[in-house]
Amino acid sequence: MCIGIPMxxxxxxxxxxxxxxKEHQEIVDISLxxxxxEGDWVLVYKGAAREHLPAERAGQILQALQALAAIREGQGFEHFFADLIEREPQLPEHLRTPK
Incomplete structure (x- = not known):
């Protein structure tokens, strides 16, 4: 499995x-x-930038990756998904029953 890392x-x-x-820098191919x-966020797979990301989306992905690391270490992870804790899941528009 290949996971894209926001950088x-x-x-x-x-x-x-x-x-x-500073603690982890990498040379990334941006030719795609x-x-x-400078300052833009990109989603990097195996050394190549594949997608230009808005800063907010990059932050969401980084939080999800931090949650996975916390789970792996047996730590709590709920705080990484604070925006989802009190929210009821919503079906995508195309799956909702017409009114």
Whole structure:
């Protein structure tokens, strides 16, 4: 299984970008995507950026990954999904019964 990791672009040089934080930086191929700038978020699979992400979506994915790490370590994870705790699940529009 391949999991995409959100990474923030720190510097760009032609078709590659330096992404990540000080403790974990990686050179990422950005040739599949169009106009990118420093500070943008991308979804990275095996060293290649495949999708340009809004910062909010990148944060949601990072929280889900942190929750998986917490579960693996036997820690609580509910706080990573605070936006879902008090919400009733909603069916997508196309699956709802017509009124």
């Amino acid at each position: 923030q672009i720190r510097a760009i040089d032609d078709r590659v970008a330096l992404c990540g934080e 995507l169009g106009d990118l700038r």
